[in-house]
Amino acid sequence: MLPFLAFFALCYLAPVCYAVWTSLRRTRRTGPLGLGTEHDTFAGLANYAQALADDRFLTGFGRVLLFGAVQIPLMTVLATALALLLESAAARWVTFFRGAFFLPYGVPGVIASILWGFLYVPGLSPLVRIAQGVGWNVDFLSRGSVLWSVANIVTWQFTGYTMLVLIAQLKSVPGELYEAARIDGASAWQVARYVKLPLLRPALVLTTVFSIIGTLQLFAEPMVLRPLTSSIDSGYTPNLHAYSEAFVGNNQHRAAAEAVLLALVACAASFGFLRLVGGRGKERG
């Protein structure tokens, strides 16, 4: 227990505290042209005010929220459908399909983005070529579509994982329950709708929370696609913004403030979601 706590303190508690501390300070340079000695002084909430007044940072937040509002339900529905189809008695080749759906989870986000990036770029992409073959001029990387191209990468990667969590949940229920429902004359569809779906609730809540957190920290995908298109700028997602603030803008303090804001929003969104579904569960129970 103790060794874990030590590392946990070093890697979770300490950075959180350090981030809060850093975010409340600022660097003052004195001397001619601001090139003299540096002083760290207390800045209050100035860094937060600056971050919140930055249009690009806020747009980035809005963008990932929109992204999550569309991508998370889509992926969850897809994963649930696939899990139920695979667990239905009529499915064959279950092992093969399960493996095929889960495979992308083993492809790192960066590699997945490189892969799909190649599949998006005109001239290289067989997809664009096929589309043009049927007379459809598609541009996956335009300003309007690139967000959904990123959404496709994320969906491709994580649907199989979500599906496996749901299947594990389905399997944790004794088979007699399904058998009983079937003996009562329920059709396969009714079993899925009225027995399996309610059972999936806890797993669905869990995977949704993970998706919310994952969405807010969206980084690798836009970062890798950036060289391929002008539609992604350095503030495309909050994370990208904080990163460029820290390493390009060289402003630790504001980057720390943005990291804190990001963590706060993530916690608020996850807890908010848990409250929402938890509350509804109580009414029903």
Place this chain on the structure above:
Amino acid sequence: MTPSPRRTRPGAAMPTRTPVRHRIIIGALLTTAAVYFLAPVYWLVVSATKDSADLFGTFGFWFSDHPRPLRYLTAVLTYDHGVYARWFANSLLYAGVGAVCATLLSAAAGYALAKFPFRGRETVFGLVLAGVLIPSTALALPLYFLFSALGLANTYAAVLIPSVVSPFGVYLCRIYAAAAVPDSLLEAARIDGAGEARIFAGLGLRLMGPALVTVFLFQFVHIWNNYFLPLVMLSDSGLYPVQLGLTTWIGYADRQPVLYQYTVGGALLSVLPLMVLMTVLQRYWRTGLTEGSVKA
């Protein structure tokens, strides 16, 4: 249970009550999904057999006239004094060592949380759970500032140390230990005079086996896939893991087009270990999560 009234035809091996029509629809849906999930990987395999010219010149979903996978993959490995092999070894080191340590630490912590009531236990558990909810990339930046203040940035330790902490692993281990390690067994071992450390190592770890496989697998995948942390922590390209190395290649590909081809080959090679690992471990892990050791 009473034998269920079978509506199936006599002699049918499986409960094949579903009409053939349904089975065809389900099969078609599953196949469509499989095509979506497999196509990019298929593209990667095909493309790794092509040289730069064919990569751009031939249709992506089919082989060129002269597929030469081994030759082009060897070129990936030898380019720039074998820097790719170095990245690969780094990735193995980060993910392997990190995941083993993370698994042991999580097991000990989860076991302790499940089996020893102590003051503040729920507070500790709550803190750990909150750790699951904090985006890891929001942690990475402050962690970098902290580590560079400590002089640890740009070292192997900078990536390894954060990798050994897995709040999710602790959560999983606690749940699993509570279900799979019976108190009566611990009592018996204590009466036999075994020390707590021995009980944990001999009994606890063994009974928690399937959960540990899961934690190891997830943490390995997590570290192997992690991009933000090494990107933030490392500036020396000799310390890079594969993913980070590949993105630098693709960054230079504009000036040096052969790097497109190397990136494709490198991407294929980097996907292989996880595929192997998942295939080997997944059977443990699927059966493991749903079974307890005291299932009557």
